[in-house]
Amino acid sequence: MRIDAIFTDLDAHTLDPARPRARKIGVLGSRIVGFDEELDGISADRVESLGGATVLPGFHDAHCHTAWFGLTLASVDVTALPGGLPDVYAALEQAAATTPGGEWINATGYAHRDYDGQYPDLARLDEITGDRPLFMRQTSGHAAIVNTEAMRRAGILADGFEEPVGGKVVRDAAGHPTGLLEETAQALVQDLIRPYSLDTLVEAIDLATAYYAKEGLTSFGECGIAYGWIGHSPIEISAYLRAREEGKLRARAQLMPQADGLHPIAANSADGFGIGLDAGLRTGLGDDLLSIGPVKFFMDGALSGETAALRENYAGKDHPGYLQDDAEVLRQQILDTYASGWSVAVHAIGDAAVDAAIENIVDAQNRYGRRAVPNRIEHAAMVHDEHLATLAEHGIVVTPQSAFADGIGDGMNRSLGPQRRRLLYRAKSFVDAGVLLAGSSDRPCADGNVLRGIEAFVTRATREGDVMGSAAECLSVDEAIAAYTVDAAVGSGQGADKGTLSRGKLADFVALETHPGNVAPEEISTIPIRATVLGGTYTHHLP
Numbered sequence: 001m002r003i004d005a006i007f008t009d010l011d012a013h014t015l016d017p018a019r020p021r022a023r024k025i026g027v028l029g030s031r032i033v034g035f036d037e038e039l040d041g042i043s044a045d046r047v048e049s050l051g052g053a054t055v056l057p058g059f060h061d062a063h064c065h066t067a068w069f070g071l072t073l074a075s076v077d078v079t080a081l082p083g084g085l086p087d088v089y090a091a092l093e094q095a096a097a098t099t100p101g102g103e104w105i106n107a108t109g110y111a112h113r114d115y116d117g118q119y120p121d122l123a124r125l126d127e128i129t130g131d132r133p134l135f136m137r138q139t140s141g142h143a144a145i146v147n148t149e150a151m152r153r154a155g156i157l158a159d160g161f162e163e164p165v166g167g168k169v170v171r172d173a174a175g176h177p178t179g180l181l182e183e184t185a186q187a188l189v190q191d192l193i194r195p196y197s198l199d200t201l202v203e204a205i206d207l208a209t210a211y212y213a214k215e216g217l218t219s220f221g222e223c224g225i226a227y228g229w230i231g232h233s234p235i236e237i238s239a240y241l242r243a244r245e246e247g248k249l250r251a252r253a254q255l256m257p258q259a260d261g262l263h264p265i266a267a268n269s270a271d272g273f274g275i276g277l278d279a280g281l282r283t284g285l286g287d288d289l290l291s292i293g294p295v296k297f298f299m300d301g302a303l304s305g306e307t308a309a310l311r312e313n314y315a316g317k318d319h320p321g322y323l324q325d326d327a328e329v330l331r332q333q334i335l336d337t338y339a340s341g342w343s344v345a346v347h348a349i350g351d352a353a354v355d356a357a358i359e360n361i362v363d364a365q366n367r368y369g370r371r372a373v374p375n376r377i378e379h380a381a382m383v384h385d386e387h388l389a390t391l392a393e394h395g396i397v398v399t400p401q402s403a404f405a406d407g408i409g410d411g412m413n414r415s416l417g418p419q420r421r422r423l424l425y426r427a428k429s430f431v432d433a434g435v436l437l438a439g440s441s442d443r444p445c446a447d448g449n450v451l452r453g454i455e456a457f458v459t460r461a462t463r464e465g466d467v468m469g470s471a472a473e474c475l476s477v478d479e480a481i482a483a484y485t486v487d488a489a490v491g492s493g494q495g496a497d498k499g500t501l502s503r504g505k506l507a508d509f510v511a512l513e514t515h516p517g518n519v520a521p522e523e524i525s526t527i528p529i530r531a532t533v534l535g536g537t538y539t540h541h542l543p
Helices: 066-074 085-097 122-129 147-156 185-193 198-214 236-245 329-341 353-367 385-393 404-416 428-433 450-459 475-483 488-493 520-527
Strands: 002-011 026-030 031-035 041-055 059-064 106-112 134-138 143-144 167-171 177-183 217-226 252-257 290-292 293-298 344-348 376-379 395-397 511-512 529-534 538-540
Touching: 026 041, 026 511, 026 538, 041 529, 059 488, 066 106, 066 198, 066 217, 085 122, 106 293, 122 147, 122 177, 134 147, 134 185, 143 147, 143 185, 147 177, 147 185, 177 185, 177 395, 198 217, 198 236, 198 529, 198 538, 217 236, 236 252, 252 293, 293 329, 329 344, 329 353, 329 450, 344 353, 385 404, 385 428, 395 529, 404 450, 450 520
Parallel strands: 002 041, 059 217, 106 134, 217 252, 252 290, 293 344, 344 376, 376 395
Antiparallel strands: 002 026, 026 031, 041 511, 134 143, 143 177, 167 177, 511 529, 529 538
16 A cells, blocks of 8 residues: 655654554545554655654644735834833834825834833824824724824714724823824724625635744634634635645635625525525635634623723723623624524633623524534633633633743733632633643734744743733643643644544644653744645745
């Protein structure tokens, strides 16, 4: 018998209890056909030595924003500049010098917590940009900073302007806009830029997934496409199809449409099809490389900007954040969507939003049953103890982001105060309660490097030397690896095909210089990645 490839000289930690370790992996038609002695007497078109590397199942980021990340790689980067706001202004001045009059300046990576809680001065931004409209996205994605020209074009400065539902134009004490737009208010300006062309999106996917390959990523969930303030074009799926056809999609993508695009469908009444996308598109369509996942819903905002909906006020503040819409409206949308065949992935960060998300998902499952692709709570940043058993019982997946610890962990600790911070982005409590925790980054809202994410699950270390939330929520190295491999795959409804290195599963794996358990926890992120293999073919390989 002859197969496509045999990978040798490796130490595979398969995460499959039936065969925990292996020294050789055989591949035929993009899938694993055997290990070690099962390959005796079998020849292959390629024999690839991995030089003694540690091999793990390919990393899977269950919640990220890939096209958005690719677009940021071509934008002005103002992430944590060392000189503070003067460096931000200097970066924008440099961009303005090469941007024709009237054209857009796009910047990304601003986080007010990196600049002593300050936002850029609107007058200074106007002085720098002139008649060039500015859109500068905050790292969280839940707010943006714009100049006066952008607000003028968006109608924000017009008499009789009304703020959109679920968003806010932040104003100073005199009632004048400051240039800060929260949540859905961002779309007022974004809609002047979007939709991006397919050429632009294909290039972004190309840049992003090439980056992913160097980090060992073989699968990801593209969380919120096509619609709303998080999507980039109503035909964003076509960009992924083109990227695939042109060899520019270097990881397996599960595309999760944003709920804003769902609408009533004129189907036969006997079908019980309430709302959806045209042609009956729903969760489950696709193949191993490109598929349609759950619908992404927003219940609330973010803790970093204190727009997430809490049960009680933020520490030292007189407000508890807010939901993205009326609670009953959101509930009915989730029920109607689920009834129409979609699984749902509900963004819920504050505890009030998490309360509602759990109630709504449980109600939907009790009415219509469970789905092959599980329902999820995206972020699940504040989950009270009484919800842990409910999540486990009903098979609801959570996707907390460990990478937030470094970037915004200290600020979130302060926003919640000492009594509530223990609830912040829990991890060990989920694992111990039997709740499936799918590893994810929310990139570009946080660092998407998976090894850094694994390290952050283990240490929860913040930038100021604290821990995010509670040290009791730290995972073991093996638990953190499982989150980004087998649990992310199962949590995406794809556990039959990936997540472990097993016969019959896809030959997706990452080769590391050493196992993360062999180094100090704070050194996990420094482990070199020797190779990334997708379906038996290298997407990244060091010489």
